[in-house]
Every structure is written in C-alpha cells, then in structure tokens.
Amino acid sequence: MLAALVASAVAAGVENCRRTRTTAADEWLVVAVQDGDTVSAKAPDGTQHRIRLIGIDAPEYDQPHGRQARDALASRVGGRRVAVESHGHDQHGRLLARLRVENRDINADLVRQGHAWAFGRIAPDPEIVAAETEARRERRGLWAAEHPVDPAAWRQSHPRHP
Numbered sequence: 710m711l712a713a714l715v716a717s718a719v720a721a722g723v724e725n726c727r728r729t730r731t732t733a734a735d736e737w738l739v740v741a742v743q744d745g746d747t748v749s750a751k752a753p754d755g756t757q758h759r760i761r762l763i764g765i766d767a768p769e770y771d772q773p774h775g776r777q778a779r780d781a782l783a784s785r786v787g788g789r790r791v792a793v794e795s796h797g798h799d800q801h802g803r804l805l806a807r808l809r810v811e812n813r814d815i816n817a818d819l820v821r822q823g824h825a826w827a828f829g830r831i832a833p834d835p836e837i838v839a840a841e842t843e844a845r846r847e848r849r850g851l852w853a854a855e856h857p858v859d860p861a862a863w864r865q866s867h868p869r870h871p
Contacts, residue, residue, distance in 0.1 A: 735753065735792060736753070736790035736791060736792055736793075737750040737751060737752050737753065737758075737790065737791055737792075737793045738750060738751045738788075738789075738790055738791075739786045739787055739788060739789055739790075739791055740757065740788075742779060742782050742783040742786065742787050743759070743779075744767060744769065744770050744775065744778070744779050744782075745767025745768060745770075745775065745778025745779045745781065745782050745819065745824055745825055746761060746762045746765050746766060746767040746778075746782070746819075746825060747759065747760065747761050747762070747803065748760050748762075748782065748786060748808075750791065750793065752793075758803075758804045759802075759803045759804065760793065760803060760804045760805075760806050760808070761799055761801075761803040761804070761805050761806075762782075762806065762807070762808060762815070762816045762819070762825075763796050763805040763806055763807055763816065764807070764816050764817075764827065764828055764829055764833065764834040764837045765816050765819060765820055765825040765826065765827065765828050765837060766825060766826045766827075766828035766859070766860045766861065767779075767782070767819065767824060767825040767826075767860065768825075768851060768858075768860050768863065769860055769863055769864060769867070771867070772858065772860065772863045772867075773851070773854060773857070773858070774824070774850065774851040774854070774857070777824065777850065777851075778819070778824040778825060778850075778851070781819060781822060781824040781850075782815070782819060782824070785810060785815050785818065785819075786808060786810060786815060789810060790810075791808045791809060791810050791815070792808070792809040792810075792812075793806045793807075793808060794806055794807040794808075794809065814836070816837060817834075817836050817837050817840045818840075820837050820840040820841050820844060821840035821841075821843055821844055821849075822844065822849055822850055823844040823847075823848075823849030823850020823851050823852045823853070824850050824851065825851075826841060826859060826860065827840070827841040
C-alpha cells in the first residue's frame with residue numbers, strides 16, 4: 710500500500726515537472742536544422758551548440774522520408790526559441806536533449822507523426838515508444854511505406870564517403 714502511494718506521488722511529481730514552463734531567458738534559439746533529429750541552437754549565454762534529439766532516430770537526409778523528417782523538425786523549431794532539457798553529450802560532442810516549444814515535447818511529437826523511430830537500446834522512453842506504436846498503427850509518415858528502413862540499418866548499408 711505504501712509503495713503504491715509513493716509511486717503515485719512520484720508519478721504526479723514527474724508529470725508536474727514536465728509541465729513546468731520556462732522563461733524566455735531559459736530558452737535557446739534554433740539557428741539551423743541539419744536533419745530530422747539534429748539542430749544547432751544558441752544558448753542563453755550566446756554560445757552555439759549542435760543538439761541531437763534524444764530518444765529518437767530520424768531517417769538520414771538521403772534516405773526515403775529523410776527530407777520530410779528534416780522539414781517536419783524545421784517547421785516546429787526552425788528560427789524559434791525552444792526549451793532544452795539536456796541529457797549530456799554523445800560520442801560526437803553533440804548535446805543530447807529533449808526540445809520543447811510551448812511545453813510541447815518535440816521529440817515525441819516527431820515520432821508520433823511518423824517522422825522518426827523511437828531510439829534507446831537500453832531504456833527507451835516509454836512515451837516515445839507509445840508514440841511510435843501509435844504512428845505505426847495509423848501508418849503515419851514513414852510508416853505509410855511498405856518496408857520502412859531503420860536509420861541505423863540505412864547508415865550501415867550506405868556508408869558516408871569522406
């Protein structure tokens with residue numbers, strides 16, 4: 710009984726944290742959108758960072774649905790101020806983050822609309838996994854294709870040339 714009460718309180722606290730609004734001083738300005746899961750943004754202190762959206766993997770630009778994925782991200786955040794929830798850096802030095810615009814989770818939104826896969830081999834985000842399940846069921850975006858190819862498989866079969 711106590712465990713259920715604690716779990717309920719924690720869940721409510723997490724939900725309230727997700728709804729916390731940021732001020733304009735906390736928001737970053739997106740200055741470029743590289744592809745469907747990577748942007749460049751200026752931090753409040755004026756420094757510019759490349760940000761990789763955590764928990765998702767969008768098609769590569771030259772992969773089927775890659776341009777649509779990039780355009781979908783650009784339409785949501787290009788030239789806009791976003792809240793950045795940092796989760797460290799990846800092996801390429803990019804900041805790993807969840808982006809929010811007006812409290813809307815952009816990472817989950819892209820997956821929900823079928824512009825990216827849920828990504829997280831060890832502990833995928835349950836919200837993003839549910840968004841992918843919904844997009845697959847509704848055949849949205851890349852899921853309208855007969856055999857969509859996971860970006861990791863695409864990268865493996867289409868190595869970039871220097």
